[in-house]
Amino acid sequence: MSLTLEQALKTSPWQGKPRPADAPQWLARAAEVAAILAVDQVARDRRQAVPTAEVQLLKDAGLTTLLGPVQHGGAGQHWDTAYKVIRIVASGDGSVGQLLGYHYLWAWAVHLVGTPAQIETVEALYTANDLFFGGAVNPRDGDLVITEIDGQLAYNGRKSFSTGSKVSDLTVLEGVLQGTDKHIFAIVPSKQDGIVYHDDWDHLGQRLTESGGVTINDVRIDWASAAGYVDKVYQQRAYETLNLPAIQLVFANFYLGIAEGALKTAAGYTREKTRAWPYGGDNKEAAGEEWYILEAYGTLQSRLWAAEELANSVGAEISTLLHADRDALTPAARGRVAVRIAAAKQAAVDIGLEIGTKVFEVTGARATANAVGLDIFWRNIRTHSLHDPIAYKRREVGAYALRGQIPEPSWYT
Numbered sequence: 001m002s003l004t005l006e007q008a009l010k011t012s013p014w015q016g017k018p019r020p021a022d023a024p025q026w027l028a029r030a031a032e033v034a035a036i037l038a039v040d041q042v043a044r045d046r047r048q049a050v051p052t053a054e055v056q057l058l059k060d061a062g063l064t065t066l067l068g069p070v071q072h073g074g075a076g077q078h079w080d081t082a083y084k085v086i087r088i089v090a091s092g093d094g095s096v097g098q099l100l101g102y103h104y105l106w107a108w109a110v111h112l113v114g115t116p117a118q119i120e121t122v123e124a125l126y127t128a129n130d131l132f133f134g135g136a137v138n139p140r141d142g143d144l145v146i147t148e149i150d151g152q153l154a155y156n157g158r159k160s161f162s163t164g165s166k167v168s169d170l171t172v173l174e175g176v177l178q179g180t181d182k183h184i185f186a187i188v189p190s191k192q193d194g195i196v197y198h199d200d201w202d203h204l205g206q207r208l209t210e211s212g213g214v215t216i217n218d219v220r221i222d223w224a225s226a227a228g229y230v231d232k233v234y235q236q237r238a239y240e241t242l243n244l245p246a247i248q249l250v251f252a253n254f255y256l257g258i259a260e261g262a263l264k265t266a267a268g269y270t271r272e273k274t275r276a277w278p279y280g281g282d283n284k285e286a287a288g289e290e291w292y293i294l295e296a297y298g299t300l301q302s303r304l305w306a307a308e309e310l311a312n313s314v315g316a317e318i319s320t321l322l323h324a325d326r327d328a329l330t331p332a333a334r335g336r337v338a339v340r341i342a343a344a345k346q347a348a349v350d351i352g353l354e355i356g357t358k359v360f361e362v363t364g365a366r367a368t369a370n371a372v373g374l375d376i377f378w379r380n381i382r383t384h385s386l387h388d389p390i391a392y393k394r395r396e397v398g399a400y401a402l403r404g405q406i407p408e409p410s411w412y413t
Contacts, residue, residue, distance in 0.1 A: 087308075
């Protein structure tokens, strides 16, 4: 019997056990976390409490420093492993999978835009202290306004979404220096008077992601902390454009994890509680012998496996680029990985939503009870899959297939 989250926090199941030593062991650790989260996922979704305990579980399991350098106490793993960990954790709780995926992306942000010295400083800080990242970066809102005051940069403004907000230790900010076109990223402590959380995240799904609005009031940094700037001049490189395909694949993987959780939950219900239909003329003893139920599970599982293999393949591709020399990225390599991630994301959305609705047909009317909680999976994927229109991802793949056109880097591509 799996531990509940409360039990796991009282006595860590990993206390006294050796730290995972390689990728397969880290995936096994992620599966242990997912099993704990799955036990009371529905009850926690209904309560919508701030997921402080869930983030602590991730820390206790060592998953938050998966990408952190070994010399600072991290696991030193690569992104292809991180993507699979996100998917596995999301199979137990989609909200927590999203939180972990965003944490990995924002922790890596300094690699994307920072100087070598800034990378070393941030990685040492977050890894050694096991700090959790959130981000107040939403391109659909107006940029935060940055003003230079006495040699410091002051951030002011409001963002509609700030995933991980109240449970984060560090927050990534982005704004434009007043009177210029300079975009400046910064990493700041989340718990300070200048960051006000609105507590207004009340959506259909992904209810435990703390993705509500935030107001930034005179949050200041020194120029030395302005990511990628040397003597107030930005050191631009193509590598920074990997930010968007990297996070789009984060999305795809936690969608796939949610779909896995849905299929596993439904299968357990079908085996244990669904009754065979007695009026079909070819009556069976058990629902698991019904041909239409077997056909449905076979179709859904096959499509899910196919989508996962595409995600694994392109995850290995972008992982190679993310861990390579930052000056080695070419537009062609970036474009190919971006379009394949667009394909992986649309495949994940399609099968995720299909599984989220089809599970009711293979479990039966009684499975619609709120106590069963099968609704959580469709709600979670439907909510986040609206982050940016999937139609544009289909168009990107179509333009590549028909005209050989690669996507232009943007805030969403």
